[in-house]
Amino acid sequence: xxxxxxxxxxVVMPRMIEAAGVTAWATVASFCLALxxxxxxxxxxxxxxxxxxxxxxxxxxxxxATPLLVQIFFLFFLLPDFGITLPPxxxxxxxxxxxxxxxxxxxxxxxxxxxxxxxxxxxxxxNISTYRTFRDIIIPQSLPPIIPALGNYxxxxxxxxxxxSFVAVAEIxxxxxxxxxxxxxxxxxxxxxxxFFLVMSLIAAFMIRQVENFVKxxxxx
Amino acid sequence: xxxxxxxxxxxxxxxxxxxVLTDLDFAVRKGEVVTIMGPSGSGKTTVLRVLxxxxxxxxxxxLVQDEPLNKMYKNGDLVxxxxxxxxxxxxxxxxxxxxxxxxxxxxALGNCIEAPMYTKGLSKQExxxxxxxxxxxxxxxxxxxxxxxxxxxxxxxxxxxxxxxCMHPEILLFDEPTxxxxxxxxxxxxxxxxxxxxxxRYTILLVTHQMGFAKEVSDRVCFIDGGxxxxxxxxxxxxxxxxxERLQQFLSKVLEAR
Numbered sequence: 001x002x003x004x005x006x007x008x009x010x011v012v013m014p015r016m017i018e019a020a021g022v023t024a025w026a027t028v029a030s031f032c033l034a035l036x037x038x039x040x041x042x043x044x045x046x047x048x049x050x051x052x053x054x055x056x057x058x059x060x061x062x063x064x065a066t067p068l069l070v071q072i073f074f075l076f077f078l079l080p081d082f083g084i085t086l087p088p089x090x091x092x093x094x095x096x097x098x099x100x101x102x103x104x105x106x107x108x109x110x111x112x113x114x115x116x117x118x119x120x121x122x123x124x125x126x127n128i129s130t131y132r133t134f135r136d137i138i139i140p141q142s143l144p145p146i147i148p149a150l151g152n153y154x155x156x157x158x159x160x161x162x163x164x165s166f167v168a169v170a171e172i173x174x175x176x177x178x179x180x181x182x183x184x185x186x187x188x189x190x191x192x193x194x195x196f197f198l199v200m201s202l203i204a205a206f207m208i209r210q211v212e213n214f215v216k217x218x219x220x221x
Numbered sequence: 222x223x224x225x226x227x228x229x230x231x232x233x234x235x236x237x238x239x240x241v242l243t244d245l246d247f248a249v250r251k252g253e254v255v256t257i258m259g260p261s262g263s264g265k266t267t268v269l270r271v272l273x274x275x276x277x278x279x280x281x282x283x284l285v286q287d288e289p290l291n292k293m294y295k296n297g298d299l300v301x302x303x304x305x306x307x308x309x310x311x312x313x314x315x316x317x318x319x320x321x322x323x324x325x326x327x328x329a330l331g332n333c334i335e336a337p338m339y340t341k342g343l344s345k346q347e348x349x350x351x352x353x354x355x356x357x358x359x360x361x362x363x364x365x366x367x368x369x370x371x372x373x374x375x376x377x378x379x380x381x382x383x384x385x386x387c388m389h390p391e392i393l394l395f396d397e398p399t400x401x402x403x404x405x406x407x408x409x410x411x412x413x414x415x416x417x418x419x420x421x422r423y424t425i426l427l428v429t430h431q432m433g434f435a436k437e438v439s440d441r442v443c444f445i446d447g448g449x450x451x452x453x454x455x456x457x458x459x460x461x462x463x464x465x466e467r468l469q470q471f472l473s474k475v476l477e478a479r
Binding site (some may be wrong): 092116118119121122124125126127128129132136137140 | 273274275282311312313315316320322323324325326335336339340384385388424
């Protein structure tokens with residue numbers, strides 16, 4: 001195998017480090033949006049009115065049943081037709097966030113259903129408002145058990161970011177392809193891309209474990 | 222103003238096809254301590270649950286201090302109650318559950334101040350001062366900073382009682398408050414309930430299987446079966462001189478089990 005260290009350090013690494021920043025940003029932004037979006041979708045799905053819960057259920061099913069890559073293309077090429085022109089990165093983050101919102105909604109639902117009915121009844125008996133019930137009673141109890149599942153989605157989102165290379169977002173995969181094409185040398189670029197993903201995955205997994213431990217000791221009793 | 226705290230007028234409640242309360246008429250005077258007993262599935266817990274608005278009724282009217290619970294007057298017309306009305310009526314009622322339903326992620330004190338802080342707008346300090354008084358009243362001032370999992374069942378139930386008192390209810394509902402407790406903890410909870418009953422400040426509705434306690438603490442006992450009141454009287458008459466066959470059967474079965 002022909003491996004050139006000078007090429008690796010002088011050409012590949014600087015551009016890959018920059019690309020890793022884009023990947024990290026896309027991951028964190030998508031994940032945060034998905035956390036909020038998932039909660040909103042779950043609440044809409046549980047809504048009393050069938051006119052709200054039914055379409056939400058259909059929407060979630062639709063998102064879950066179509067490939068993420070198709071959704072990315074869909075947003076990227078169709079949004080401009082509706083007069084919405086967003087940078088590729090923003091479009092990509094949006095697509096990944098929507099896709100994972102639908103998945104997270106199910107996780108939230110499982111967490112909420114695990115809270116005993118008596119907790120809701122105590123809140124009614126104490127005249128605690130619905131908002132406070134969620135904020136102070138239900139969410140703090142339903143969150144700790146689902147943090148491992150949400151953590152998995154964080155890593156999953158991270159591993160979905162290479163799909164953004166299809167719409168030319170300058171993330172790790174896209175840059176490694178570009179370097180390969182420019183210099184006609186794929187060995188170093190693709191290898192480094194793999195190593196970057198591995199290292200970042202390990203860091204993410206470590207962070208998730210820290211959060212789990214923190215929550216276990218602080219919130220769960 | 223009548224001197225009734227609670228009035229049920231032809232109240233019907235059904236789960237799907239199963240009738241739980243059928244044209245139930247029932248009234249409790251202010252300051253009265255009333256025990257409801259009956260076989261399982263007789264609807265006795267449902268009486269408390271519809272009062273606490275945990276369940277909706279299909280027909281009839283419930284009055285709480287002469288105000289309808291599920292309806293309200295608007296421009297002279299009786300319409301379905303809105304949220305504000307339900308909350309207002311609900312604030313007069315406190316409920317203690319069979320399984321305590323304490324918030325497991327909050328301390329005993331945290332459990333007691335949560336509702337007063339946000340629904341009554343008290344500061345944390347004001348709410349805590351008052352809660353500490355009530356925790357002391359149930360004998361748990363020293364456990365204020367413990368989490369429910371660190372307390373025994375009897376202690377948890379006493380915290381739950383203090384928690385409901387923090388909202389200053391005028392009517393207290395006890396739904397089998399000692400049924401989930403180990404036998405040696407029943408006494409400490411009953412003592413608290415007895416003190417509340419003796420204070421005369423509360424209208425108390427109690428669902429229990431503790432016959433001896435019911436006899437001792439109640440002004441009146443209602444025997445309910447099939448969603449209707451079968452017999453009601455002062456405790457001594459109910460226990461020593463039951464008139465209906467249904468109540469006689471029930472009592473003999475309960476006493477046999479002793």
